[in-house]
Amino acid sequence: MEHSSKSARQSPTPDELAVWREYVETAEALRQALAAGLQSTSGVSPGDYAVLLALSEAHGHKLRSSVLAEGIGWERSRLSHHLGRMENRGLIRRRKSGSDSRGAEVELTDDGARTFRASSAPHLRLVRRFFIDALAPEDLEAIGRVAKSLRRHLNEVAVESVSPDGG
Secondary structure: OOOOHHHHHOOOOHHHHHHHHHHHHHHHHHHHHHHHHHHHHHOOOHHHHHHHHHHHHOHHHEEEHHHHHHHHOOOHHHHHHHHHHHHHOOOEEEEEOOOOOOOEEEEEOHHHHHHHHHHHHHHHHHHHHHOHHHOOHHHHHHHHHHHHHHHHHHHHHHHHHHOOOOO
């Protein structure tokens, strides 16, 4: 969707702000419901689940900590503190990277893999209950298109912001 530079600088209309606010508040309510449900059914936080999911999908069930941080969208310091707590619980282990002494690899332990598997089914049931069941099939398709459009736009804006003429 093309927007002129004038519309890019224009404040949102009251109707646009109402849609924005509904989106933000609903997304936060959904996030909180999923987090509470995941914690109560599995004893796993959303942060734990994000780390366990990324490691379970990684080749060899391990990733460099910098790659993991980028993959789940966290600052490296936040990830480091969280990994310390997960390591203390035996869910992951950290090792110095063989190729780079400054880097560390994060590896899923057997206990971490079991915890991930045990938490996945309840988590997916919550996704169905709180998100999928609330929507008609055509609404779900529309949300998918909207999410893709937003992601594409965010990627374009990110590229523009790092280019020399991006402002």
